[in-house]
Amino acid sequence: MVIGAGQAGLSAAYHLARQGFAPGRGSVVLDADAAPGGAWQHRWRSLTLATTHRVHELPGLPFTPASEDLPAADAVPAYFAEYERRFGLDVRRPVRVSAVRRTGDGRFLVEADVGTWRARGVVNATGTWTRPFVPRYPGQETFRGRQLHTVEYRGAAEFAGRAVVVVGGGASAVQLLGEIAPVARTTWVTRRPPVFREGPFGEEEGRAAVARVEAAVRAGRMPGSVVGVTGLVVTPWVRRALDDGVLTRLPVFDRITPDGVAWDDGRFVAADVILWATGFRAAVGHLAPLRLRTRDGVIPVEGTSAVGEPRLQLVGYGPSASTIGANRAGRTAAVTLRRLLADGGLARS
Numbered sequence: 001m002v003i004g005a006g007q008a009g010l011s012a013a014y015h016l017a018r019q020g021f022a023p024g025r026g027s028v029v030l031d032a033d034a035a036p037g038g039a040w041q042h043r044w045r046s047l048t049l050a051t052t053h054r055v056h057e058l059p060g061l062p063f064t065p066a067s068e069d070l071p072a073a074d075a076v077p078a079y080f081a082e083y084e085r086r087f088g089l090d091v092r093r094p095v096r097v098s099a100v101r102r103t104g105d106g107r108f109l110v111e112a113d114v115g116t117w118r119a120r121g122v123v124n125a126t127g128t129w130t131r132p133f134v135p136r137y138p139g140q141e142t143f144r145g146r147q148l149h150t151v152e153y154r155g156a157a158e159f160a161g162r163a164v165v166v167v168g169g170g171a172s173a174v175q176l177l178g179e180i181a182p183v184a185r186t187t188w189v190t191r192r193p194p195v196f197r198e199g200p201f202g203e204e205e206g207r208a209a210v211a212r213v214e215a216a217v218r219a220g221r222m223p224g225s226v227v228g229v230t231g232l233v234v235t236p237w238v239r240r241a242l243d244d245g246v247l248t249r250l251p252v253f254d255r256i257t258p259d260g261v262a263w264d265d266g267r268f269v270a271a272d273v274i275l276w277a278t279g280f281r282a283a284v285g286h287l288a289p290l291r292l293r294t295r296d297g298v299i300p301v302e303g304t305s306a307v308g309e310p311r312l313q314l315v316g317y318g319p320s321a322s323t324i325g326a327n328r329a330g331r332t333a334a335v336t337l338r339r340l341l342a343d344g345g346l347a348r349s
């Protein structure tokens, strides 16, 4: 049983089939979205393939979009739809899983809005998009303007002529500032001074970064942000924003007032909009009945196996929360389950 049909879930389903868990009989994928595409279908339309960091193709099928200028929200879902067809994956949607429990006979009971399934093993691939994270600041509820998270961002036009405070030090914050600044008055605040890096991220550095996240998740600690490890890569659009002076950053404010944001040293910035580009948490609330979470809210994993419950595999999680990481994790999860469940199917409805 795979929960979620984004990059991680599709990679897992592909590899499960190769490990002998045939789609339909041996494995099914339950997906909450109404259409293929995982979280990509919900991303803002100005996020094109050219402005992503790079969407790695899924195993076994080249990704050959007609143009790099296509919105990722169109190109990736079309590719995922083709992928599901090509490999005959049994994806059922829309099916939202609400709880995964242990049964008395060593299986899992997967409860969803449209029914229940019994499974000998579960690959959880539910991503983060449905769990945007917004930190709390004093006075936040008094703000008279609009607060939104990046998941609600649809384009710069709606902010024309407004005063917008963008919060967050990641790639999304930088990209949205680059889009909004030409039409609005923007202020950028981040907790730590951003570190920009010229040139690509080396393979060695990549491995070291993944190892750090792995160590944190294995120990049940919240891993730091990706950018905290890699720095902000100076892509052409970041270069433009830097040159235009858009990326001048202030430390994060101390409180929010009805009309803006304020610092204890007396500074104040008026705001009509606060845009929280403050990241996500793993969408694993439905796994709560398994009682695997630490006090940090993290399910410790070793490789892709939940510590203490290896028939639960977590992919697209912690160190594998990228398109390339999700690809690799899908394979690891399938091979691990094959070993654990040597004789039979994963799912029985």
Ligand code: FAD
Pocket (backbone or CB within 6 Å): 003, 004, 005, 006, 007, 008, 009, 030, 031, 032, 033, 037, 038, 039, 040, 043, 052, 053, 054, 055, 056, 095, 096, 097, 098, 125, 126, 127, 128, 129, 130, 172, 283, 286, 315, 316, 317, 320, 321, 322, 323, 324, 326
């Ligand atoms: P998702 O794509 O989120 O898929 C999760 C699936 O699970 C969804 O289809 C959802 O419907 C389903 N689901 C969720 N909850 C339930 C439930 N309870 N029951 C049933 N189904 C459920 N990575 C890169 O490598 N390169 C990039 O350029 C890049 N750009 C990014 C840009 C943005 C703005 C963001 C936010 C992320 C970006 N990433 C990028 C990260 C990357 O998108 C993800 O790490 C990757 O796509 C992994 O996808 P996933 O399968 O884990 O999750």
